[in-house]
Amino acid sequence: MGWLGSGLTFSVSCLILVWAADSGSLRVRHPPTCFSDFISTSTCEWRMSGPTNCSAELRLTYQLDFRTSENGTCVPENRESTVCLCNMLMDNVASVDIYQLDLWAGKQQLWTGSFQPSKHVHSL
Ligand SMILES: *[C@@H]1O[C@H](CO)[C@@H](O)[C@H](O)[C@H]1NC(C)=O
Ligand SMILES: *[C@@H]1O[C@H](CO)[C@@H](O)[C@H](O)[C@H]1NC(C)=O
Secondary structure, three states: HHHHHHHHHHHHHHHHHHHHHOOOOOEEEEEEEEEEEEOOEEEEEEEEEOOOOHHHHHHHEEEOOOOOOHEEEEOEEOOOOOEEEEEOOOOOOOOOOOEEEEEOOEEEEEEEOOOOHOOOOHHH
């Protein structure tokens, strides 16, 4: 009886694994939290649901509302196997500025949100 039970369990978990890998294994576990030094750089950090090569698989785009020239794309780096970190250059930040942030895995949008640097100043 025992061998039958474990054989069944094995094939079921195999199926689940294949299914999970198929349906886009890249998911955000903790959405980006961002801080600004309020001089030139904002840093965002987020956690993925599994090990991710951040620079190879993900892009974080940022865009200032109403000022299209401020578009930027950030190539994230790994801080841990599941944690990505991005340093975004934001010149001349004003206290009213709000950036729209989008996290992409190729053409798939994983997350979108907004960030107001003046509300998240990280004094160094
Ligand atoms: C991520 O992928 C790039 C390009 O494929 C590779 O050069 C780099 O070593 C990888 N980084 C990690 C942490 O696996
Ligand atoms: C910024 O992004 C918007 C929306 O994606 C696009 O319409 C605009 O052309 C971009 N501007 C620059 C300078 O890349």
